[in-house]
Amino acid sequence: VTPADTLVEGFAIDDIITLDPGEAFELSTAEVTANSYSKLVALDPNDTSKVVGELAESWTVSDDGLTYTFKLKPGLKFASGNAITAEDVAFSFERAVKLDKSPAFLLTQFGLTGANITEKAKAADAGTFVFTVDKPYAPSFVLNVLTATVASVVDKKVVTEHAKKVTPSGDYKYDTDFGNEWLKTGYAGSGPYKVLTWRANEAVIMEANPNFFGEKPRLKRVIYRHMKESSGQRLALENGDIDIARNLEPGDLDAVAKKPGMALTSAPKGTIYYFSLNQKNPNLAKPEVAEAMKYLVDYDAIGATLIKGIGEIHQTFLPKGQLGAIEDKPYKLDVAKAKELLAKAGLPNGFTVTMDVRNNQPVTGIAESVQQTLAQAGIKLEIIPGDGKQTLTKFRARTHDIYIGQWGSDYFDPNSNAETFTINPDNSDEGKNKTLAWRNAWDVPKELSDAAKGALLEKDSAKRAAIYQDLQKKVLARSPFVIVFQQTEVAGYSAKLKNFKLGPSFDTNFVYTISKE
Amino acid sequence: MSTTDTPLKPYSREWLLSDRPASRGQARLGRAYVIWRRFSENRLALIGLGILILLLVIAALADVLAPYNPVRGDLRNARLLPPGTAGYLLGTDDQGRDILSRLIHGSRLTLLVVVLVAIIAAPIGLVVGTVSGYAGGWVDAVLMRITDIFLAFPKLVLALALVAALGPGIENAILAIAVTSWPPYARIARAETMTFRNSEFISAVRLMGASPLRIILRHVMPLCMSSLIVRVTLDMAGIILTAAGLGFLGLGAQPPLPEWGAMIASGRRFILDQWWVAAMPGAAILIVSLGFNLLGDGLRDALDPKEAGQ
Amino acid sequence: MTSAVSIRDMVVTYDGFAALNHVSLDVGAGESFGIVGESGSGKSTLLRVVSGLASFERGSLAVNGRPYSSSRRDKEFYRTVQMVFQDPYGSLHPRQTVDRLLLEPLLINGFDNIEARITRALDEVGLGSGFRFRYSHQLSGGQRQRVAIARALILEPKILLLDEPTSALDASIQAEILNLLEQARRDRDLTFVMVSHDLGVISHMCERLAVMKQGEVVETVPAKALEKREFSADYTRRLLVASEGFRRN
Amino acid sequence: MTMATSGAPLLTVEDLRVTFPTRTGDVQAVRGVSFTLGRERLGIVGESGSGKSQTGRAIMGLTPGHAAITAKRLAFGDRDLLALSRTERRELRGKRIAMILQDPKYSLNPVMTIGRQIVETLKTHERISAPEARGRALAMLEAVQIRDSERVFDLYPHEVSGGMGQRAMIAMMLVCGPELLIADEPTSALDVTVQLDVLAILDKLVAERGMGLIFISHDLRLVSSFCDRVIVMYAGRIVEELPSADLAHARHPYTRGLLNCLPTIGTDRHPLPVLDRKPEWAL
Amino acid sequence: MTLTDQTIATRRSRRRASSFVKAVLRFVVTAVTTFFGLIAVTFFIGRVVPIDPALAIVGDRAPAHVVERVREELGLNRPLYEQFYIYVKQALSGDFGISVLTTNPVMADIARVFPATIELATVGTLIGALLGVPLGVLAAVKRGSFADQIVRVIGLIGYSVPIFWLGLLSLVLFYARLKWVAYPGRIDIVYEYTFTPVTGFFLLDAAWQGHWDVFQDVFRHVILPAALLGYFSLAYISRMTRSFMLSELSQEYIVAARAKGLSETRIIWFHALRNAAVPLVTVIALSYANLLEGSVLTETIFSWPGLGLYITNSLQNADMNAVLGGTLVIGAVFVGINIFSDLLYRTLDPRTRSR
Numbered sequence A: 001v002t003p004a005d006t007l008v009e010g011f012a013i014d015d016i017i018t019l020d021p022g023e024a025f026e027l028s029t030a031e032v033t034a035n036s037y038s039k040l041v042a043l044d045p046n047d048t049s050k051v052v053g054e055l056a057e058s059w060t061v062s063d064d065g066l067t068y069t070f071k072l073k074p075g076l077k078f079a080s081g082n083a084i085t086a087e088d089v090a091f092s093f094e095r096a097v098k099l100d101k102s103p104a105f106l107l108t109q110f111g112l113t114g115a116n117i118t119e120k121a122k123a124a125d126a127g128t129f130v131f132t133v134d135k136p137y138a139p140s141f142v143l144n145v146l147t148a149t150v151a152s153v154v155d156k157k158v159v160t161e162h163a164k165k166v167t168p169s170g171d172y173k174y175d176t177d178f179g180n181e182w183l184k185t186g187y188a189g190s191g192p193y194k195v196l197t198w199r200a201n202e203a204v205i206m207e208a209n210p211n212f213f214g215e216k217p218r219l220k221r222v223i224y225r226h227m228k229e230s231s232g233q234r235l236a237l238e239n240g241d242i243d244i245a246r247n248l249e250p251g252d253l254d255a256v257a258k259k260p261g262m263a264l265t266s267a268p269k270g271t272i273y274y275f276s277l278n279q280k281n282p283n284l285a286k287p288e289v290a291e292a293m294k295y296l297v298d299y300d301a302i303g304a305t306l307i308k309g310i311g312e313i314h315q316t317f318l319p320k321g322q323l324g325a326i327e328d329k330p331y332k333l334d335v336a337k338a339k340e341l342l343a344k345a346g347l348p349n350g351f352t353v354t355m356d357v358r359n360n361q362p363v364t365g366i367a368e369s370v371q372q373t374l375a376q377a378g379i380k381l382e383i384i385p386g387d388g389k390q391t392l393t394k395f396r397a398r399t400h401d402i403y404i405g406q407w408g409s410d411y412f413d414p415n416s417n418a419e420t421f422t423i424n425p426d427n428s429d430e431g432k433n434k435t436l437a438w439r440n441a442w443d444v445p446k447e448l449s450d451a452a453k454g455a456l457l458e459k460d461s462a463k464r465a466a467i468y469q470d471l472q473k474k475v476l477a478r479s480p481f482v483i484v485f486q487q488t489e490v491a492g493y494s495a496k497l498k499n500f501k502l503g504p505s506f507d508t509n510f511v512y513t514i515s516k517e
Numbered sequence B: 001m002s003t004t005d006t007p008l009k010p011y012s013r014e015w016l017l018s019d020r021p022a023s024r025g026q027a028r029l030g031r032a033y034v035i036w037r038r039f040s041e042n043r044l045a046l047i048g049l050g051i052l053i054l055l056l057v058i059a060a061l062a063d064v065l066a067p068y069n070p071v072r073g074d075l076r077n078a079r080l081l082p083p084g085t086a087g088y089l090l091g092t093d094d095q096g097r098d099i100l101s102r103l104i105h106g107s108r109l110t111l112l113v114v115v116l117v118a119i120i121a122a123p124i125g126l127v128v129g130t131v132s133g134y135a136g137g138w139v140d141a142v143l144m145r146i147t148d149i150f151l152a153f154p155k156l157v158l159a160l161a162l163v164a165a166l167g168p169g170i171e172n173a174i175l176a177i178a179v180t181s182w183p184p185y186a187r188i189a190r191a192e193t194m195t196f197r198n199s200e201f202i203s204a205v206r207l208m209g210a211s212p213l214r215i216i217l218r219h220v221m222p223l224c225m226s227s228l229i230v231r232v233t234l235d236m237a238g239i240i241l242t243a244a245g246l247g248f249l250g251l252g253a254q255p256p257l258p259e260w261g262a263m264i265a266s267g268r269r270f271i272l273d274q275w276w277v278a279a280m281p282g283a284a285i286l287i288v289s290l291g292f293n294l295l296g297d298g299l300r301d302a303l304d305p306k307e308a309g310q
Numbered sequence C: 001m002t003s004a005v006s007i008r009d010m011v012v013t014y015d016g017f018a019a020l021n022h023v024s025l026d027v028g029a030g031e032s033f034g035i036v037g038e039s040g041s042g043k044s045t046l047l048r049v050v051s052g053l054a055s056f057e058r059g060s061l062a063v064n065g066r067p068y069s070s071s072r073r074d075k076e077f078y079r080t081v082q083m084v085f086q087d088p089y090g091s092l093h094p095r096q097t098v099d100r101l102l103l104e105p106l107l108i109n110g111f112d113n114i115e116a117r118i119t120r121a122l123d124e125v126g127l128g129s130g131f132r133f134r135y136s137h138q139l140s141g142g143q144r145q146r147v148a149i150a151r152a153l154i155l156e157p158k159i160l161l162l163d164e165p166t167s168a169l170d171a172s173i174q175a176e177i178l179n180l181l182e183q184a185r186r187d188r189d190l191t192f193v194m195v196s197h198d199l200g201v202i203s204h205m206c207e208r209l210a211v212m213k214q215g216e217v218v219e220t221v222p223a224k225a226l227e228k229r230e231f232s233a234d235y236t237r238r239l240l241v242a243s244e245g246f247r248r249n
Numbered sequence D: 001m002t003m004a005t006s007g008a009p010l011l012t013v014e015d016l017r018v019t020f021p022t023r024t025g026d027v028q029a030v031r032g033v034s035f036t037l038g039r040e041r042l043g044i045v046g047e048s049g050s051g052k053s054q055t056g057r058a059i060m061g062l063t064p065g066h067a068a069i070t071a072k073r074l075a076f077g078d079r080d081l082l083a084l085s086r087t088e089r090r091e092l093r094g095k096r097i098a099m100i101l102q103d104p105k106y107s108l109n110p111v112m113t114i115g116r117q118i119v120e121t122l123k124t125h126e127r128i129s130a131p132e133a134r135g136r137a138l139a140m141l142e143a144v145q146i147r148d149s150e151r152v153f154d155l156y157p158h159e160v161s162g163g164m165g166q167r168a169m170i171a172m173m174l175v176c177g178p179e180l181l182i183a184d185e186p187t188s189a190l191d192v193t194v195q196l197d198v199l200a201i202l203d204k205l206v207a208e209r210g211m212g213l214i215f216i217s218h219d220l221r222l223v224s225s226f227c228d229r230v231i232v233m234y235a236g237r238i239v240e241e242l243p244s245a246d247l248a249h250a251r252h253p254y255t256r257g258l259l260n261c262l263p264t265i266g267t268d269r270h271p272l273p274v275l276d277r278k279p280e281w282a283l
Numbered sequence E: 001m002t003l004t005d006q007t008i009a010t011r012r013s014r015r016r017a018s019s020f021v022k023a024v025l026r027f028v029v030t031a032v033t034t035f036f037g038l039i040a041v042t043f044f045i046g047r048v049v050p051i052d053p054a055l056a057i058v059g060d061r062a063p064a065h066v067v068e069r070v071r072e073e074l075g076l077n078r079p080l081y082e083q084f085y086i087y088v089k090q091a092l093s094g095d096f097g098i099s100v101l102t103t104n105p106v107m108a109d110i111a112r113v114f115p116a117t118i119e120l121a122t123v124g125t126l127i128g129a130l131l132g133v134p135l136g137v138l139a140a141v142k143r144g145s146f147a148d149q150i151v152r153v154i155g156l157i158g159y160s161v162p163i164f165w166l167g168l169l170s171l172v173l174f175y176a177r178l179k180w181v182a183y184p185g186r187i188d189i190v191y192e193y194t195f196t197p198v199t200g201f202f203l204l205d206a207a208w209q210g211h212w213d214v215f216q217d218v219f220r221h222v223i224l225p226a227a228l229l230g231y232f233s234l235a236y237i238s239r240m241t242r243s244f245m246l247s248e249l250s251q252e253y254i255v256a257a258r259a260k261g262l263s264e265t266r267i268i269w270f271h272a273l274r275n276a277a278v279p280l281v282t283v284i285a286l287s288y289a290n291l292l293e294g295s296v297l298t299e300t301i302f303s304w305p306g307l308g309l310y311i312t313n314s315l316q317n318a319d320m321n322a323v324l325g326g327t328l329v330i331g332a333v334f335v336g337i338n339i340f341s342d343l344l345y346r347t348l349d350p351r352t353r354s355r
């Protein structure tokens, strides 16, 4: 049984590979950093379409839409006891851009480079941080991006102490690693909890940060214990070995729901699951085939069984909750219609095709289900299961036929998904911009790409939303993506917990509000 | 041929057991009969043989015996039904497929795995072992070093690595298991060859001018066969378990193939409430590998050269 | 008289231990030559070297006037020299019938008339065709040794090496085998080199004998000399005394 | 310690039968063997498989568990061996009846030193202190003509020669001073010259200690020169029993055949006479 | 498991021949060549794995240019032989590099996870040997009896049952239903604060430091997986014990011991078992080695943070440094145990001792 002052969560945290906010880009890490680091601004947990200040007390946007000035709250301290100044903010931006790790593009898309970063993101004084972008983006877009993990503020002093000398090379022109190696497992933040340890595939252990400027956390410790299996999490929850089970699957959800002393909570997440039909495959490249595929998914049965409680059928590329998201669901299982389309495509007897599938649920189950429904229309689907890295390697190399993937928004803004699904400037194998559209070898009609680009600069939120709504409809009808459902995050927890709530994204799954009876 | 003896009725018990067989065929059959008698005295071994014959029959007649299609289920209406539900003797799995039908069809995969591994690994091991043991010297040293290297690998880890490298799939799983299972056969064959190498009956053959190749092929190998057969039979159980382990880790047969280990893996998620999904294939594995073990045990007793002398 | 087997100054060592230490012997064609000595004195080693089953380090070997190197032997050699081993239980392949055992040498050496040869060989050693399809475990020790002899004779060799062919057998069976060997020798004009630790057997079978001790030949004497006690080595005398049974003093 | 009341022979065997159940039916290894033994050397000869060893083992109580032993009478002195409990039987073994096995290479425990194995016999049967046991064992080793007994005491069986091992075996069996010794082919694994040494030791011990000795061998000539009386066995039965001195006048054709078929130095018989087995001998 | 009987047979036949020094030399050669082979095979496998190792470093969602840069850094664009050369050089200097999965040096990771595997295997082997040997002796002594049949069937089932399946079922029974044992894992996570392991063997550490509550907790964690492994090794050990005992009991020296008047108890448990112990040591050592290397599935089921789990995890993430390191360590341990058991064999069997 877990101690009264400690929260233990069972959670599949095997995706964590680093805790450095300048490098981390994984969902579980987002949750950990969200609870242990602070950012200038954060999503309003009560209304995710709004952004509120976290370290920043207030901010202004210049009239030309290029300069953002943030005023910091006074008297802020890092967990180390050092004061939080605009210097630290500037340093955090600088190192993220210069390290140029996976999430760096979030910042560099605003025109930041290693060369200009010290100019574009700088401390005007100890309490003022000035940020300059290259185009007059919609402010909602910029601010939404700044709520991402990569914008977390690190303790410059502590990090610099641990920085390692490196020899500059062609790829990396700086003589320091900006503490990256140390920060992979180390901690230099100011959030409600400080990270004590992270052991890969085992646990993350956090302890209350006495210097936290906000509301003090209720519990002394929070432990994320790595548990992959839903049934294991449920068992441990029932036996009181954990307080929260984070990866429950439908069957276990039902069981937990029925158990006295247990409770469930859920929140839709920005992650959508889709089949990606590689346009390099001549059969899949036929528009009729792509459409037939959309008719060959038994959405209803999947929704009622395999993803019951953990997802909702969703067919458009913007997840519910993001600006402009619509809920059109024109497709349902219709074998006759699909056969008709296949016949039109000249494939009345179907064809054989492979699908790369990650070895986890509910993906495998869905794949198997689709395998059966495709067979009804004569399409023979061979499932190639693999580990995440393996299937992803193929997907990135565009050597798959069909890939069943999931896409979580990089930041809480419609542009993240719009870009990846509709922008593909160079469809050759050498293409630089490796969006999902590129990976799927989809030569996106210019009309769609342009709409997505235009929306980015639309300052009026309502108009911006309208553009996305229209775009979604078109993509739904024409794209070689069969979007199946949007993830709902569910957690089963012991009724002893008070104030436990899942946020709309992983970086809003806060634990500091939780208390125990 | 002694004319005084009343000729025995061919294929009768006495004919088979005759001390003075009149033809090659009779001698061979007689020997087989003696082995069979010794084998069949062992009730457990007979049970093992029965299990395996049953397995063969089931595999051969899978299409007739299985009440449902093993890969197509009824996700909407028949998901996770408990055993005994009308029409589903052993229940259904999470895709609404009939577990019994899957088990029946899965027997083919199980057989495929063991047979293929056996015909890949055993001959390799036999050749390497006999050549190494008979030749001695540096040939022996080199071959045994290679064998040692493969032996020093953690077997399952090596198989895992190989499957990871070749891509998951039943063919690759078979290959991986074969690659990891020949070294023990080589060791056995070598050890046995070494005991024969200096024996007088091999010296006698050498004195007839037989070439080393002939000696290995016609004189040494047949002697290693019986212990190899025993070993292989006993190993079949291990092979089944390894294949199931690979399947369990998601590296063996792919969905929707009804491979038993993979079935356990997919049933694992339901072990708390729908125990049968994982329990049934596990029981099937247990029974079949028990069958192989019983058979192997019986064969060992029957083929043991020490007892054959009496 | 040319020597059937001629050994000069032969040395065989195992890990520095001299199993044969400068041994020289000459066996005349048609002669029956005996070798006696204690266990470990190198008797078997000597036969194995001659037959090519073991190699020698120094010295020379000639069979019927033809020199042979330490390791290589040709087909011709095997048709000249054959060997019968000590242990009838170990010298027959446990998984082959008598038929197969006799067939093998014929196949290897490309003989014709196989059927007839096998039948004759079996008759010759007094087994008859009733034994033809038996496995060795269906035979008694004496019968096995007969098969072994038949196998050696079927290649029609000129020289037969006999390594204690009867020491594993009961006395009564020993007599039968010895008679059989004598008969064969007479019929085929064979040369025998026979090893035994039993002086009685050697003096019965052989015309000359060598006494071996610790890898060396102590002396070579005619068999008649045993009877008359005309030998020089003290060791030979001790062997002789021992072979006469227990004497209380 | 004391011998059974005088008058009774040391060992009485009457109609001893040993039967092995096998797959192909019962095998009677010993079929009604009867003899008595006093303080003398009795030889048992016969060809391989004639039941010599089984006779000896039956007397010792070492027949494998699944075999059946019956006898009208099997008495050691006046104690009926078959009526004794397992424990009583065991207490006799090694203490009052001992047996030397054929091959020292296999009959000594390979992982115990020779000394310990001898001491073990002593400790099993007598309450004795360790130094005393050691002393007795050393003395016994010397009695079997082992010169540097201190060294041999600490050797393992594989470190001594066959002849030495056989002596150790004798020492191990005789250290408690048994009244009856059964020696089952004690010298057949040894070289001819060593054979005689070992026999000489046995002979001396028998003479000095007044034991009864059953000497089992297949070598008729050796037995007759060593023993006082000879029993000839054939197919599990005794076909002839006679004093060694009268061997030349053996009546049974089997015995005569055995004597005849041996090649000897000086006699020139070509071909050797062979034994013509008559089925009725085995009846 | 399969090689044992033969290994023993070979050893038996050659135990007389080779002297101690020679044996050690032979082992050194074996060890060196085996290592080299291990490195080569692992490297080869690592290179043909269709997983991009760079992905493991940068994570699933990294943009393409980041992936490409890391590939370059890792030297993955260089010719194979060059990469191999680097691998070998590093491995020989004991540096297996940094695990990309955990960001620690592989050696440090192994030092952390290996004790867990050792602890599990040790407890398992103890269970297997302490029960298996007596059962095997019993079966041999009462050959053909009901007890023999029972032991045989227990053993056969142990050989036949999929251990992960049994693990799952027993977890449901003993953890979920009966609540006798603790949740999969090594120790309750809350003891992370009160308890600092020194040796990494939690049972020992807890007992040593007098943390009996921790000891109890650790025991409740280890007992089920260890019992499963123990059952597996029991099956093997009892079977081998039986056959060794049977062959020893049919030896002449047993007859001689009976002729001396020794009691059956002493004959069985002292004379026969002492001789059977010689090859048995190898069997137990090998079974131990097998538990060490073969506990992958058990560790998976029981979330046991040991080497098997570490290697599987690394493998799935294309963390080839970790795989290479882990495999080499297991290979080394395997060879080490082999050498150890052979030395033990030599000390136990006077026939192999040189003088």
Ligand SMILES: Nc1ncnc2c1ncn2[C@@H]1O[C@H](COP(=O)(O)OP(=O)(O)OP(=O)(O)O)[C@@H](O)[C@H]1O
Pocket: C014, C015, C018, C019, C037, C038, C039, C040, C041, C042, C043, C044, C045, C046, C197
């Ligand atoms: N392959 C071998 N390796 C090492 N030593 C050997 C080998 N073969 C024979 N020896 C040794 O050579 C010596 C002579 O052996 P050999 O077999 O010739 O003796 P033998 O006179 O035939 O004895 P026996 O009467 O016991 O058959 C012995 O000491 C033996 O140990």
Ligand SMILES: Nc1ncnc2c1ncn2[C@@H]1O[C@H](COP(=O)(O)OP(=O)(O)OP(=O)(O)O)[C@@H](O)[C@H]1O
Pocket: D020, D021, D022, D027, D028, D029, D030, D046, D047, D048, D049, D050, D051, D052, D053, D054, D055, D064, D218
């Ligand atoms: N365990 C057994 N099962 C069946 N038959 C047996 C067994 N032990 C011995 N016999 C049979 O008992 C008979 C007598 O055996 P025994 O050992 O007494 O012969 P022996 O005269 O000592 O022969 P040798 O001279 O070969 O030692 C043999 O025919 C043998 O086959």
Ligand SMILES: [Mg+2]
Pocket: C043, C044, C045, C163
């Ligand atoms: Mg010899």
Ligand SMILES: [Mg+2]
Pocket: D052, D053, D054, D184
């Ligand atoms: Mg005997």
